[in-house]
Amino acid sequence: MCNRPHNVKVIGVISGTSMDAVDVARADLRLDGDTVVLTPLGHAEHPFPDGLRFTSAAELCRADTRLGQAFAAAALAMGEADLVASLGQTVHHWVEAGRCLGTLQLGQPAWIAEATGLPVVADLRVRDVAAGGHGAPLASTLDALWLAELAASTGRPAVALNIGGIANVTVVAPGSPPVAYDTGPGNALLDAAVLELSHGKRAHDVDGELALRGTVVPSLLDALLADPYYALPAPKSTGKELFDLAYLHRMTTGTVRGEDLVATLVELTARTIAAACRGAGTVVGSGGGMRNPALVAALTRALDGVDLVTSDSLGLPSDAKEAYLSALLGFLTWHGVPANAPSATGASGPRLLGAITPGRDPLRLPEPAGTPVTRLRIANPPGGPCARP
Secondary structure: OOOOOOOEEEEEEEEOOOOOEEEEEEEEEEEEOOEEEEEEEEEEEEEOOOOOOOOOHHHHHHHHHHHHHHHHHHHHOOOOOOEEEEEEEEEEEEEEOOEEEEEEEEOOHHHHHHHHOOOEEEOOOHHHHHOOOOOOOOHHHHHHHHHHHHHHHHOOOEEEEEEOOEEEEEEEOOOOOOEEEEEEEOOHHHHHHHHHHOOOOOOOOHHHHHHHHOOOOHHHHHHHHOOHHHHOOOOOOOOOOOOOHHHHHHHOOOOOOHHHHHHHHHHHHHHHHHHHOOOOOEEEEEOHHHHOHHHHHHHHHHHOOOEEEEHHHHOOOHHHHHHHHHHHHHHHHHOOOOOOOHHHHOOOOOOOOOEEEOOOOOOOOOOOOOOOOOEEEEOOOOOOOOOOO
16 A cells, blocks of 8 residues: 555546547656656556437437446546546537637546546536636646656757647747647548548558558648638637538548548648647657557658657656546646646636536545645656556
8 A cells, every 4th residue: 555645546537539439547646845746557448438429418418428437437447546537528619719618528427426436526628718718738737747847957848749639739948838729630630531431440540551652632731731720829729620521521622532631631730730849859749649650750750850759758658648637637626726727728817627526425625735836747666666557
C-alpha cells in the first residue's frame, strides 16, 4: 500500500472525437508545494459501444446511459481508486462567429458512481464556456504545467500536440501565458474519407497504407487550406460539426483517386499543425494520429527541422494522455484548484471545472490547496512501490 499523505488515486476516462474507443487511465496524484506529481499506474482501451446515434432526444438519452455504463465498466477494470474523472464523449460543440456558445458531453456520471461507489468529477468543459471560453482544448492545463520547465530550460517554446479527430496544440513559451487552440482536422477528414472509400469496412487508414500509395493533389490541397477557420485568431475551437463527410463532399467536386484524396488530407493535417508550431524548439506529440506513419512523415517534413518527439519519451503514454488529462482535471477540482488556462481557452478567468456526483459514501472533500499550482512532474519509477503491472 502507498500511505503517503495527500496521495489520491484517480481514474480518468474519455472517448475522443474519433469515437473509436473508450480510453481509461489510472494515476497516483499528489501535491508537492506548487507542483502536481503524477505517477501513471496503467491505461487501457475499450471498444466503443456499437450502434450509438445522436439524432433524436431518445437516441441521446440511450447514448448518455450506454456511454455512462461503458465508462463505468472501464473504470471498474482499472482497480482501486479514490476518485473518477470523466471528460465524457463530446457530441456537439456549438461555435458561431468564432465564439463557443455551448458544448455537450455524454456519459452520465451517475452510472459511474453507482458502479464504482466512487465520487465522479464530470461535465468539465461547460464552466469554461460559461465564462466566455471555448471549453477546449483543456489539454492546455496539463501541457502548460508539464512543459513549463522544458521551455524554460531551452529558452524556446515547447509545443504539446494531440492528434485525435481534431488536432490541437498548446504553445508553452518561457515567461508567457500558454496559447492553445484546435488547429483543424486531425484524423476527422481522413477517417471519414477512408470509411466511405471502403464502403464502411475500414474506420481508418491502417499504418497509413492508402496515403503512402497516393500523391498529393495541389489544387485540392490549396482549396482545403483556404478554409476561413485556419485564419481565425486563437483561442479558437472546432469539431466534426465543420470537418465531416459533408464538408469533404463539398470540397471534392471533381474526381480524385481514393489514395490521392487520403494523401492530400494527410498533407492538410500536417501543414495546418506545422503552421501552429513555427519557432518551437520541441513538439511533443500524442494521440492516435501519431500511430499513422504517413502522417508522422508528412508532419516531420512540414516542421522543417523542429524536433518532433512523443509524449512517451517524456514519461507520459501517448495513447493515454487525454485519459491522464481527465484524471488531472478531476484531481485539481477535487482540491479546489482552478483547472482551466484562460489564455488558452479564452475564458474571462480561472474557474473550478466540473460537477461532482457523490459515490457510495457521504461526500468529503479535502481542504482546498493553499498554494497555486504551477508545475506538473511525471514520476514513473519502474517497479516502484506504487507501480502497477
